[in-house]
Amino acid sequence: MSLLFVLIGTLVFAIAAPVLGCLLAGLDRKITARMQGRVGPPLLQPYYDVRKLIEKDRVSVNSTEGTYITCALVFTLLAGGIFYSGGNLLMSVFVITLSGLFFIVAAYSTRSPYAEIGANRETLQVMAYEPMVLFMAVAFYMAAGTFDSAGVFALDAPVVSSIWLVFLGFLFILTIKLRKSPFDLSYSHHAHQELVKGITTEMSGKTLAKVEIMHWCENVLFLGWVGMFFVWANPVSIVLAIAVIALVYFLEIWIDNNFARVKWQAMLSSAWIVAFVAGFVNIAVLAYL
């Protein structure tokens, strides 16, 4: 029964997340432009971009790259489906990591020196955020008593009340996961600070369109994780969660526009320090006090 639930959830996520993610990406570009004193593109610009990429001619250095990217997209949809159908948060974390690995392997498979630098940096990003993401899942289990995301609807108080330190730590690595400056080491949206185009250097046309759609879905999933911290038995809490998500997304755009890219050493050490202080300490407090 729960497997059927996940399948239905994945289908719904596969339809709803690209729409929502596309609008979020459009809003991001609009707000970014306003922060820089520009008018900015239309709200639907990310949609136009992807439609154009689909129209482009098919060019690829090998036939495996596109397959890996398709796998990455499918596993992103599955991770979203698991989470939003009320399934296991830890499983969602693992599946989205698998999707990330397919993305990295796709870049390595092209054997382009620039794509390899992007893939190396993406690997470092995974290393940087993964401890905190796992701590987040464990802390969620300790606070909610279950790994199932649906478990939050049975709580008397949102999990953030007992694991607020983990929430702050998660916000820190969220910047890496949303590919925002200062942690957009592997794939910057701004040409002036990227080596060719990082991890997507060799991807074009339909393959790049899939990458874009994957990023939209990823963003919807990660913002769902943010919202999860603020939901409890009271239905009004969903409104609160959406308000927090909007605030967090605005904060991420603000950070993106105000901080220059850091070196990978700074990203890795700061993310691990944050993971230890916010994640490990909070879990230890929950376990021993």
Place this chain on the structure above:
Amino acid sequence: MTFATKSPWVIHYDASSCNGCDIEVLAALCPGYDVERFGIINTGNPKHADIFLVTGSVNERNIEVVKEIYNQMVEPKVVVACGICACSGGIFHDCYNVIGGVDQAIPVDVYAPGCAVRPEAIIDAVVQGLGVLEEKSKALQAQKKGA
């Protein structure tokens, strides 16, 4: 209508420009002109770009680079020669190492003369290039359907 005209991503290459035109190309992206209004983004990757903006004349050393970037771009694609040097060689046309305008290396679709070329002229040229992009995009789609 094709979507190619709604999201033209550009790549900019300085062939042997004096930097005058390069500054104007980048100025078009700044708040004063803000070409992102039309969905135009500056990409650093020929495989992602639809419009190739070349500044400066082609010489013996960079002709291969210009050809390489053009060949790496995915169809449909448009080339815009920005500035008089890119159009015809300009004041450098009789230099010993200068071959001439960009059209000596690759097919050029739109010429935007000027020294330096004004941002308004670049935007006009790109918008004119969109018409060419639309035609090429339709031709490609017809070819795909036929195949």
